[in-house]
Structure formats: C-alpha cells, structure tokens
Amino acid sequence: MAHLQIKNLHVSAGDKQILKGLDIDVHSDEVHALMGPNGSGKSTLANAIMGHPGLEVTEGEILFDGQDITEADPDERARLGLFMAFQYPIAIPGVTITKYLRMVMNAHREARGEEDISLKEFRKVVQAAMDLTNVPREFASRYLNEGFSGGEKKRLEILQLTLQQPRIAVLDETDSGLDIDALNTVAEGVNTVAKGSGMGTLIITHYQRILHLVQPERVSIMFEGRIVKEGGTELVEQLEAKGYGWIRDEVAASA
Ligand SMILES: Nc1ncnc2c1ncn2[C@@H]1O[C@H](COP(=O)(O)OP(=O)(O)OP(=O)(O)O)[C@@H](O)[C@H]1O
Numbered sequence: 001m002a003h004l005q006i007k008n009l010h011v012s013a014g015d016k017q018i019l020k021g022l023d024i025d026v027h028s029d030e031v032h033a034l035m036g037p038n039g040s041g042k043s044t045l046a047n048a049i050m051g052h053p054g055l056e057v058t059e060g061e062i063l064f065d066g067q068d069i070t071e072a073d074p075d076e077r078a079r080l081g082l083f084m085a086f087q088y089p090i091a092i093p094g095v096t097i098t099k100y101l102r103m104v105m106n107a108h109r110e111a112r113g114e115e116d117i118s119l120k121e122f123r124k125v126v127q128a129a130m131d132l133t134n135v136p137r138e139f140a141s142r143y144l145n146e147g148f149s150g151g152e153k154k155r156l157e158i159l160q161l162t163l164q165q166p167r168i169a170v171l172d173e174t175d176s177g178l179d180i181d182a183l184n185t186v187a188e189g190v191n192t193v194a195k196g197s198g199m200g201t202l203i204i205t206h207y208q209r210i211l212h213l214v215q216p217e218r219v220s221i222m223f224e225g226r227i228v229k230e231g232g233t234e235l236v237e238q239l240e241a242k243g244y245g246w247i248r249d250e251v252a253a254s255a
C-alpha cells in the first residue's frame with residue numbers, strides 16, 4: 001500500500017506564487033484524475049511532487065507513506081517508488097534507449113540492494129514491455145536525444161513505466177497529441193501495471209477520452225493553485241458539457 005499525501009502546499013517559481021494551499025492524495029490501486037483550466041498549476045504540482053529544482057515550496061508538505069519528502073531530491077523520490085517521466089539527459093551523448101533503460105533499472109535494483117540485471121534477463125523484460133506498449137523494436141537502438149515525435153515520447157514513457165513498476169505514478173497530459181492507437185496503448189500500459197502491482201496513478205488531463213480507458217475512482221478539479229472540487233466521474237462529464245465557467249462562479253461565490 002503506497003500513499004502520497006500533499007498538504008497545504010504552497011509553491012512558487014521565482015517570485016510568482018503558483019500553488020496556494022493545495023491538498024490532494026493518491027493511494028495504491030486507484031486512478032485519481034486531476035483536471036483544471038490552463039494555467040491553474042497542474043504541471044507545477046506534478047513538478048513539485050518530483051522535486052523540480054526550479055520550484056520552491058514555501059509552505060505545506062509532501063508525504064510518501066507518511067515520510068516527509070518535501071525537501072528530498074528527485075533521485076530519492078524515484079527510489080521510494082515515485083515515477084518520473086522519461087528524461088532526456090541531453091548532456092550524455094551516445095546513450096541509446098536500451099542503455100538508458102538498463103541504467104535506470106539497475107539504479108533501482110541497486111537502491112533495493114539487488115544485483116544488476118543480467119543482459120539475458122534484461123532483454124527478455126524489455127522485449128515483453130515493448131510488445132505490451134507497442135514500441136517498435138528498432139527504437140531500442142536509437143539515441144535518447146534523437147528527435148522522437150510527441151507520440152513516440154509518450155509511448156517511451158509508458159515503456160519506462162512498465163519496466164519500473166513504480167508505486168505511485170504522476171502522468172501529466174499523457175494523452176495530449178496521441179493518436180487513437182497510441183492512446184489505447186498508454187491506457188493499456190497504465191492498467192496493466194496498476195493491476196499487476198497495485199500502483200496508484202495521478203493522471204492529469206483535459207479530456208474525457210483517456211478517462212474512459214483508465215476509469216478514475218476520483219476526480220479533483222484545480223483552480224488558481226488549489227483543489228476546489230472533488231468527486232467522481234460525473235465531474236468529468238459536467239466539465240465536458242459546461243466548461244469551467246461554473247467552477248469559476250462557485251469559487252467567486254464562496255470567496
Ligand atoms: N518557472 C516558472 N516561472 C514563472 N511562471 C511559471 C513557471 N512555471 C509555471 N508558471 C506559471 O504558473 C502558472 C501555472 O502553470 P502550469 O504549467 O502549472 O499550469 P497547468 O495547469 O499545467 O496548465 P495547462 O493546462 O496549460 O498545462 C502559469 O501561469 C504559468 O505561466
């Protein structure tokens with residue numbers, strides 16, 4: 001059972017305050033959807049959870065299984081089982097996808113006190129993950145900084161997710177710019193990992209379509225740096241039908 005709790009989080013970038021007292025939590029075996037208008041702070045929240053160095057937490061806390069990780073560095077968060085999106089270490093030229101995946105996997109094993117994965121075992125695991133996520137075989141030998149398309153990057157993210165089997169994953173607009181096949185692939189990847197390992201997922205999206213495929217238990221709506229509403233999937237339909245005007249009105253009325 002994993003539990004990510006965010007309490008009264010205030011985050012700023014430079015002198016701009018973006019998150020203004022945000023509470024949210026995600027636990028094992030659930031998909032929690034986060035929606036909200038452009039600029040409300042969703043990506044900032046995702047980045048703050050991962051410990052982005054450009055953001056400052058000025059108040060509040062981030063707890064993982066009760067442990068305060070508000071000041072933990074990104075590596076430590078990853079070791080605890082928080083999923084970080086595929087990173088492109090542009091500073092390391094000549095690293096292929098395969099090599100990178102193996103480095104990441106071995107780093108995780110080392111953190112758990114396990115030995116490096118054998119080449120044979122690694123090939124098997126990667127092959128299975130690539131089949132599941134419909135990542136073409138030839139991607140394996142391509143270089144990390146080699147100009148993948150938006151949709152290809154998202155597939156690679158999900159490939160990494162299935163290999164890493166994190167305890168909590170934060171997926172920021174994983175559906176944006178995906179064609180229908182890729183969207184199904186992403187959803188299948190998330191569902192498979194979630195079912196196999198009890199992963200909890202915070203999924204940030206603007207549209208219903210991916211939420212039909214991964215079916216969130218809870219939906220939270222963010223507005224101007226706070227969560228202003230929490231409910232079930234009926235909220236998604238309301239938003240799709242009515243937009244965000246009524247949320248704005250409700251927030252204004254209660255101010
Ligand atoms: N490093 C930064 N410096 C200054 N302002 C920033 C920084 N990062 C984000 N912001 C601002 O904070 C606000 C929230 O941005 P954020 O990217 O978190 O929104 P979002 O909810 O993810 O929006 P979208 O739906 O468009 O992805 C925006 O007004 C953005 O311009």
Ligand SMILES: [Mg+2]
Nearest residue numbers: 042043044173
């Ligand atoms: Mg965003």
